[in-house]
Amino acid sequence: MSIEASPRANRSHSTRNGYEIRLCRDSLSQDSEWFDVRLGSRWQRLRLHDYDKIYAVPGLYEAVYNRLLRCTSPERVVSLLREAMADGHEPTGNLRVLDLGAGNGLVSEELRCLPVAKVLGVDILPEARQAALRDRGWCFDDYIVANLLDLPEETEALLRNARFNGLTCVAALDFGDIPKTAFLKALDLIEAPGWLAFNVKETFLQEELDDGFARLLGQLTRTGVIKLQAYRRYQHRVSCAGQPLHYIAVVATKERVIPHGMLAPRLDPLHRNGRLCLDPALGGPPERASQESRPAKSVTSK
């Protein structure tokens, strides 16, 4: 969309790459925030969640999220993983990590610096893979474009053969991004013993606002599948209006395989119509417009 720069998107920021960005200063929900960017002589309006379009412009994701909105999550989550492993006298150098919702590779870059033995990125967007290989190809042993809820057999075999013992998922578990069932599938692809590190907006772990993720974590903990090792509340980034947004970073160990019933939709009361329903008595989490209730997107593998 070509537009005139909006008066509400005040304060213009020039970037190293030579384009200009104006953030919307209204207080909007995180999935509605937007900015205007001048690329050459044209202004374009993008939502912060228009990842495909943002990744297509080299450096734009970093300029908006890291520099203007001061996002710290890749570094914060990976450093909590490093600290928890150091406390347990576990070397990170043995980790073979599946980075779920890998985007353009900022988390994988942090992992490489730990260091770890292996990193495979997975994202649902081909544009994420293109950007990651364009900007941080050295961070990846492989990067596949896939929907974990609809994996072709050969992709699943490839992922299982990689024998992951680490899972990261940063800034991707809310606002219609990665559904709980896909997170559970990723956890199933990790061997036990293994490590997981992820973050989630703090309100998503509050009982009254829980859309099922907190209950999933509770269930995984109670059944002994995971053991909580560390968590930290921190400022993930600021909103476009400049307000702090707090997230919780979580590090846990995978202790045992996920019971079959939790993974099998329809056969188990945890799932209803393919959606997680962790407390059948309550009728499950409220409806949200997320990918869980949408048909699987068509994606290409690798």
Ligand SMILES: C[S@@+](CC[C@H](N)C(=O)[O-])C[C@H]1O[C@@H](n2cnc3c(N)ncnc32)[C@H](O)[C@@H]1O
């Ligand atoms: C905010 S970005 C975070 C990227 C990276 N983890 C980071 O912290 O820089 C969220 C990413 O999750 C990806 N994503 C959303 N839904 C997904 C799904 N169902 N499966 C895999 N990736 C998904 C998006 O395409 C996007 O690249």
